[in-house]
Amino acid sequence: MSQQIAIGMDIGGTHVRVGAFDSGGKLIAQSDASIASLKPDSGLSLIERLLHELLESLNSPALLGIGIGCTGPLDTVRGLINNPYTLKGWSNVPIVERLNKTFNVPVRLENDADAAALGEYWQGAGRDAKRLYAVTVGTGVGTSLIVDGKIYRGVDGSHPEGGHQLIDPNGPECYCGHRGCWESLISGLAISSHAQSTKNNKHLIVLAGGDPNRLDSRLVAEAARTGDPTAVQIMQKAARDFSLGIVNIISFFVPDVIVLSGGVMKSADLFLPTLKQTLKTPNPMVPFDRVKILPAQLGYYAGMYGGAYIILNEVT
Amino acid sequence: MSQQIAIGMDIGGTHVRVGAFDSGGKLIAQSDASIASLKPDSGLSLIERLLHELLESLNSPALLGIGIGCTGPLDTVRGLINNPYTLKGWSNVPIVERLNKTFNVPVRLENDADAAALGEYWQGAGRDAKRLYAVTVGTGVGTSLIVDGKIYRGVDGSHPEGGHQLIDPNGPECYCGHRGCWESLISGLAISSHAQSTKNNKHLIVLAGGDPNRLDSRLVAEAARTGDPTAVQIMQKAARDFSLGIVNIISFFVPDVIVLSGGVMKSADLFLPTLKQTLKTPNPMVPFDRVKILPAQLGYYAGMYGGAYIILNEVT
Numbered sequence: 103m104s105q106q107i108a109i110g111m112d113i114g115g116t117h118v119r120v121g122a123f124d125s126g127g128k129l130i131a132q133s134d135a136s137i138a139s140l141k142p143d144s145g146l147s148l149i150e151r152l153l154h155e156l157l158e159s160l161n162s163p164a165l166l167g168i169g170i171g172c173t174g175p176l177d178t179v180r181g182l183i184n185n186p187y188t189l190k191g192w193s194n195v196p197i198v199e200r201l202n203k204t205f206n207v208p209v210r211l212e213n214d215a216d217a218a219a220l221g222e223y224w225q226g227a228g229r230d231a232k233r234l235y236a237v238t239v240g241t242g243v244g245t246s247l248i249v250d251g252k253i254y255r256g257v258d259g260s261h262p263e264g265g266h267q268l269i270d271p272n273g274p275e276c277y278c279g280h281r282g283c284w285e286s287l288i289s290g291l292a293i294s295s296h297a298q299s300t301k302n303n304k305h306l307i308v309l310a311g312g313d314p315n316r317l318d319s320r321l322v323a324e325a326a327r328t329g330d331p332t333a334v335q336i337m338q339k340a341a342r343d344f345s346l347g348i349v350n351i352i353s354f355f356v357p358d359v360i361v362l363s364g365g366v367m368k369s370a371d372l373f374l375p376t377l378k379q380t381l382k383t384p385n386p387m388v389p390f391d392r393v394k395i396l397p398a399q400l401g402y403y404a405g406m407y408g409g410a411y412i413i414l415n416e417v418t
Numbered sequence: 419m420s421q422q423i424a425i426g427m428d429i430g431g432t433h434v435r436v437g438a439f440d441s442g443g444k445l446i447a448q449s450d451a452s453i454a455s456l457k458p459d460s461g462l463s464l465i466e467r468l469l470h471e472l473l474e475s476l477n478s479p480a481l482l483g484i485g486i487g488c489t490g491p492l493d494t495v496r497g498l499i500n501n502p503y504t505l506k507g508w509s510n511v512p513i514v515e516r517l518n519k520t521f522n523v524p525v526r527l528e529n530d531a532d533a534a535a536l537g538e539y540w541q542g543a544g545r546d547a548k549r550l551y552a553v554t555v556g557t558g559v560g561t562s563l564i565v566d567g568k569i570y571r572g573v574d575g576s577h578p579e580g581g582h583q584l585i586d587p588n589g590p591e592c593y594c595g596h597r598g599c600w601e602s603l604i605s606g607l608a609i610s611s612h613a614q615s616t617k618n619n620k621h622l623i624v625l626a627g628g629d630p631n632r633l634d635s636r637l638v639a640e641a642a643r644t645g646d647p648t649a650v651q652i653m654q655k656a657a658r659d660f661s662l663g664i665v666n667i668i669s670f671f672v673p674d675v676i677v678l679s680g681g682v683m684k685s686a687d688l689f690l691p692t693l694k695q696t697l698k699t700p701n702p703m704v705p706f707d708r709v710k711i712l713p714a715q716l717g718y719y720a721g722m723y724g725g726a727y728i729i730l731n732e733v734t
Contacts (some may be wrong), residue, residue: 232573254565262669262704266704268665269584272588278703280699346584353579387577389576
């Protein structure tokens with residue numbers, strides 16, 4: 103009998119990553135490609151080609167299923183990608199139906215934050231945590247709650263958005279319709295926009311080659327590390343707001359583990375001292391000290407692992 | 419065979435309420451007494467007496483167990499009341515062990531917010547809601563999440579405290595150690611303390627019989643209804659902050675139902691218009707319009723119902 107494998111797939115705004123996992127959960131082959139600016143039909147064809155090549159490289163094993171983590175909004179129940187925001191033109195794209203027809207196996211579609219959290223639960227930083235809360239701080243802020251290895255879902259299977267919790271009524275306006283949500287204060291876009299609009303940012307603009315539009319959160323973090331006072335101030339503000347959001351996550355969920363990931367968290371060294379200080383505040387009611395806060399371990403591959411976990415959990 | 423009954427009990431800072439429920443969940447007898455300023459031993463004796471009398475009035479039915487909702491902090495795992503804050507002197511009181519010995523049946527102890535939420539899930543406003551989030555705004559702000567009829571718990575069985583979510587970094591200091599938590603802004607104490615310290619409160623103090631200390635949230639709400647501008651301003655601020663906290667609960671949980679209870683929510687008419695307006699903001703990601711927001715139906719008896727539900731759910 104040929105080897106049984108599950109496919110995990112991660113679809114982001116620019117890249118698709120696919121991985122083949124054996125039934126014991128070991129990653130045995132992987133592949134990726136750029137889907138930036140591809141329209142749905144070309145994108146789906148590319149994904150099918152990637153999968154065919156991956157399966158051929160493994161001598162056409164028995165395929166158990168395909169689990170996908172994808173940047174949302176999605177309709178996970180009907181299996182549609184509905185994200186014209188970061189996947190231009192991808193409205194109501196029936197990826198589940200299409201791959202199901204092509205490969206004749208179960209196909210599951212999940213929000214990328216949920217899939218990545220499942221990956222970290224399965225083989226990453228939150229291994230077997232009874233309650234895992236995942237926070238991804240990148241261009242935006244994504245969150246996910248995993249309880250006993252299962253994704254927590256809201257009404258109609260909806261995906262909660264802890265990234266849009268409101269923490270400052272005087273904060274910036276966000277596309278979520280409110281002021282001062284977490285994402286509007288700590289995301290990569292929020293940090294770069296703060297740096298672009300703040301006074302005394304001349305030195306920072308020089309670091310960005312004279313072009314304010316190239317002043318991104320990575321540059322601000324680097325400048326803060328060298329002691330640039332404007333950059334230090336911006337990152338300290340972001341670290342304070344980051345900490346307030348984490349306090350809320352602990353107050354609402356008291357999870358065993360909070361797993362941090364995403365581009366902005368590559369500068370975790372600039373966030374964690376403030377967070378530790380904030381969490382030291384004695385709280386008479388909630389055991390803040392029992393919540394572990396850990397960096398993610400699977401990086402860009404967490405969603406791919408999560409996709410495979412969904413399939414292996416379902417069919418084996 | 420004699421009738422089988424479950425006892426539900428609610429222990430608050432001033433009153434204890436006990437109810438006898440038949441195995442079909444019908445409340446068949448109830449009783450209550452003041453425990454204000456009673457020390458633990460006298461309090462426990464009073465509770466035992468109440469229970470004995472209740473059982474005798476029912477011709478000594480077969481007792482299935484006793485489920486208690488109690489004002490916290492508690493150690494629900496070890497069955498201890500540990501609340502010297504609102505039950506003076508009640509530190510490490512082994513109520514579960516004591517009632518278990520006296521009545522020789524299973525005894526369960528839960529946080530009062532959790533027990534009340536279970537009661538509303540069972541026979542109240544949130545009947546059979548897959549995800550019920552309960553918010554009690556009284557002297558403080560208590561919250562509880564019930565998923566599929568079970569209490570959501572944090573690390574080590576801890577009880578999350580959504581009432582201490584942070585929503586305004588410039589808000590008042592709270593005993594939780596942080597500034598601008600929900601409770602510090604919208605609780606009965608917060609509203610009365612705002613009224614006592616604000617400018618232009620002379621008319622309000624007259625309404626309180628000239629004694630600022632008697633200016634409580636109920637008086638402020640009444641004055642707001644008659645159009646007193648200071649009271650209107652205070653209640654409008656509380657309604658805005660209330661709405662921000664509800665937005666966060668929806669963003670984090672997207673529950674099927676949010677059940678509102680507690681003394682301050684008796685003035686729900688002053689909160690709900692602002693809340694409705696706030697929730698109308700179109701949100702591209704979370705289905706705010708699918709979350710029902712309902713007043714509690716069981717009032718002071720919700721915890722008693724919840725206690726009985728725990729027992730009936732466990733032993734029948």
